Amino acid sequence: MKIERYQIEEHNSKLAQSHQRKFEFLTQDIQGTEDIVQKLMKFQIAIPSWALGTGGTRFGRFSGGGEPRSLEEKMGDIGLLHQLNQSSGAISLHIPWDIPQNIQDIKALAAQYGLRFDAMNSNTFQDQPGQEQSYKFGSMQHVDKAVRKQAVDHNIEVIKQGVALGSDSLTVWLADGSSFPGQLNFRRAFENTLESLQEIYAALPEDWKVFVEYKAFEPNFYSTTVGDWGQSLLYANKLGPKAYTLVDLGHHLPNANIEQIVSLLLMEGKLGGFHFNDSKYGDDDLTAGSVKPYQLFLIFNELVAGMDAKGMDHASGLGWMIDASHNVKDPLEDLLQSVEAIMMAYAQALLVDKQGLEEARLQNDVVRCQEILQNAFRTDVRPLVAEARLRANAALNPVGLFRELQVREKLIGERGYKTVATGL
């Protein structure tokens, strides 16, 4: 399945007039739209290889059909997304859910689709067939050195694969923790984990980063060894300058102020990147911006402010990744929606009157502060995001074109109805 250039052009020409009207209306009202469009065009969000199939819950999984059966087909799917929005030019692999066999062929395919390899993810939270040691009681925290060594060796292997593919970062998420009080010596678990991470850190190439992802609970329900941003930051600080904290939006306890966490991590130079998704309860992995779009905007507001203060390039300063899963939507449509929501939050954050906000803060004018933020948030920035796509030869309405071209039906035709993509 390939989308032809003329199909995008035909689609865009049908929508051109209406888009133009909305875009011009917005530019009359708002200053600096050209700069925003340019920034949006540069912004790329990595797609996780594990989000291309239908996700399940522990109660069941309902496949929609036509799912990618190999890494090559996953890259094909992301290639389609990227053609539709020109903002999904990167893939994040999860090893061993992905098994990059012929590296040269995989690299050639990536080049053909215009994809870069974003952070590599290791997996020491599941036992693989034939594996010697079990991760049932943790991996890097484990009381048995042999288990810890197996986890470290796996991560070093993932780095090697990443180097061959041209990636430059490793994300470590650990399920380590305990499910009952008394099960774990917290201090020993921390020390073991730190020692394991140090061994991995020592194997990082010069220009690589390691992201330490935290999560409050699940699969362990009493304690998690990298349970929050404080613990992650402790590890990252002890490891050294190549180690950073990774924020997955679904990994906090309810009502956590994620925008404040982001702001302080960025201030400390320790924010590595994101796993974008949304949630109502826990690690729901829902479409970015589907439940709490205002929170997403507030996070981007801190990001833009913090990155500007440090003179960082918005597009390449941090690892921008989606980590979502979909059990009732078409995964590709869902990812298009997530990317759109992230771009909108970014565009809204770029609209914030920063000088006005600082002045209002200095005067303790709380009402004005809220007005300024909400003026930006309540602006319909969709024409700006669409304009960025139009200029990049992407579709004005990606989900619309996906449906017009019957992409899913064609994928089912090619791959069959009963397909299971590897992943969660």
Ligand code: LRH
């Ligand atoms: C854990 C997590 C982590 C994993 C991914 C599959 O909940 O967010 O990033 O690698 O899900």
Ligand code: MN
């Ligand atoms: Mn994650």
Ligand code: MN
């Ligand atoms: Mn998660």
